[in-house]
Amino acid sequence: MxxxxxxxxxxxxxxxxxxxxxxxxxxxxxxxxxxxxxxxxxxxxxxxxxxxxxxxxxxxxxxxxxxxxxxxxxxxxxxxxxxxxxxxxLKHFNGILLDDNHVFVGASEKLPHIAYFSAKNQLSGLEALSGIPATIGGATIKNAGCYGVEISDIIEAVTLLDLNSLTIKRISRAEIDYSYRSSGDTFKNSIVLYVRLRLSPSNGDLIKSITDYRAKRLASQPTEPSLGSVFLKTPEGVSAGYYVDKARLKGTRIGGAQISDKHANFIINTGCATATDYLKLTALMHDVVYKKYKISLQKEIDIIGEDYSD
Ligand SMILES: Cc1cc2nc3c(=O)[nH]c(=O)nc-3n(C[C@H](O)[C@H](O)[C@H](O)COP(=O)(O)OP(=O)(O)OC[C@H]3O[C@@H](n4cnc5c(N)ncnc54)[C@H](O)[C@@H]3O)c2cc1C
The missing domain is CATH 3.30.43.10 (Uridine Diphospho-n-acetylenolpyruvylglucosamine Reductase, domain 2)
Incomplete structure (x- = not known):
């Protein structure tokens, strides 16, 4: 420094x-x-x-x-x-308020917790997303999703701090430029503070549904530290893992970072990985897949900071 x-x-x-x-x-x-x-x-x-x-x-x-x-x-x-x-x-921007068929949630609340809270109140909508280890703030920015459900399906409104004017604004779902794992430039200059989700009343066993989704996730994803999917699906909707697997890269290791044997689009930390190991492995995955299939995979993860120099 x-x-x-x-x-x-x-x-x-x-x-x-x-x-x-x-x-x-x-x-x-x-x-x-x-x-x-x-x-x-x-x-x-x-x-x-x-x-x-x-x-x-x-x-x-x-x-x-x-x-x-x-x-x-x-x-x-x-x-x-x-x-x-x-x-x-935003640790202190927390809490979940129940309002009829809606929940009003602080940015730092985690999806699994919101899903359980909603299920206990017989409100459905978050079960499929209950295994994503994201805050509602991060999920709103990235349009987190899985098993055919995206957080944008149930967002009704977002309260944010505009970083230009430093004022609080409330925007509706219709004003957010959502697409696959993206909210476009909607939140480029803002901090998400609270999110209002619209859920559906249900008589079903929502806790069981959550348990089933989580078991499904455990069966297909590694439990070691990771950042979830490294690359986005291709514009044609093919999972990046399909190409990484086809290129026989599962298990490939650089330093302490390894392409999971369980899920080809996950890089796990075997215990001693550095961020540099992670980045070198993503470059290798990208380059091998490009060379073999002429597909240029795009990163899903966010990267901050500077390269290490002595
Ligand atoms: C094991 C594992 C499984 C995963 N499975 C899935 C999955 O099934 N589907 C999926 O979509 N993702 C998945 N992910 C990825 C990840 O959970 C999502 O991308 C999630 O949306 C990131 O949320 P976060 O709160 O962790 O945000 P972070 O990773 O901390 O940040 C992500 C970005 O959001 C911004 N951000 C976060 N909070 C706010 C805020 N309040 N206001 C403004 N900007 C903010 C950050 O600045 C950053 O740019 C998985 C990750 C892991 C580790």
């Missing part, structure tokens, strides 16, 4: 602490990213309120530090050189 950056980070930490924002410095990505590897994040700020969140953004900007919003880290790789800026945790 340069002296100037070190100085700015420290000044920002002092200013944030003085206004009551929780601050953690030099946090390893092992604690944040579900790949359990990667570099160090200089500063994680955890505001309690919208006012503190706005102050956090203003202070980061006035100290010339870049900003990033953290979700559950289930799709996030932090490069080994670390992230030199302020990562915002």
């Amino acid at each position: 340069s002296t100037r950056l070190w100085y700015n980070v420290n000044k920002c930490i002092i200013a944030l602490t003085s206004v009551g924002v929780d601050v953690a410095r030099q946090v390893s990505a092992k604690e944040i990213s579900l790949f359990r590897a990667g570099g160090v994040i200089d500063l994680i700020a955890t505001p309690h309120t919208v006012t503190e969140l706005v102050t956090t953004i203003e202070l980061a900007r006035s100290h010339h530090l870049p900003l990033f919003t953290l979700g559950g880290g289930s799709n996030l790789l932090v490069k080994d050189g670390g992230y030199h800026g302020v990562a915002i945790s």
Whole structure:
């Protein structure tokens, strides 16, 4: 870290602490990213309120530090050189409110928890998504989905902080540019704070349905640390894993990162992986598949930070 950056980070930490924002410095990505590897994040700020969140953004900007919003880290790789800026945790934007056939959910609530809560209240819609280890904030941004269901199917409205005006806005589902695993540019300059989901009343055994979906997931996906699917489906809708498997790459290992034997589109951390191992393996998967089938796979995961240099 340069002296100037070190100085700015420290000044920002002092200013944030003085206004009551929780601050953690030099946090390893092992604690944040579900790949359990990667570099160090200089500063994680955890505001309690919208006012503190706005102050956090203003202070980061006035100290010339870049900003990033953290979700559950289930799709996030932090490069080994670390992230030199302020990562915002929305841990305190939590809670689930039941409102007739709707739930109003804080950004940091996890899909499995929301699914169980809804099922216990006989509200259906989230069972298929109950095994995705995402926050509702991250799922809303990425349009998380599986087994033919996407979170956009049940989103009714999103409350966000506009990073340009630093004001709160509420947008409806119709205003969001959703497509496969994408919300387009809708949230490019915003932080998702709360999401309202529209569910359907049901007399069925929704807990059993959740259990069945989770068993199905366990049977087809590895349990070691990973970031879920590495690559998106092709524009024709073919899974990237089909091509990786066909290219006989399952089990291929670079350093501590390995293409799962169970699911060809998952890279697992065998215990000692670095983010660099992960990236080298994705490059290999991409290049081999391109060479053999002329298919250019596109990454599904998000990457932040800098390359490691001595
Ligand atoms: C074992 C495993 C299985 C998975 N299975 C699936 C699956 O079946 N289907 C699927 O779609 N995905 C799956 N994933 C991937 C992942 O769960 C999704 O991409 C998810 O949407 C990421 O959510 P997150 O909260 O973890 O976000 P993160 O990974 O922390 O962040 C992802 C992106 O969202 C942004 N972001 C997060 N929260 C906010 C917010 N509140 N406001 C603004 N931006 C925000 C971040 O800045 C980042 O750009 C899987 C991952 C794992 C590890």
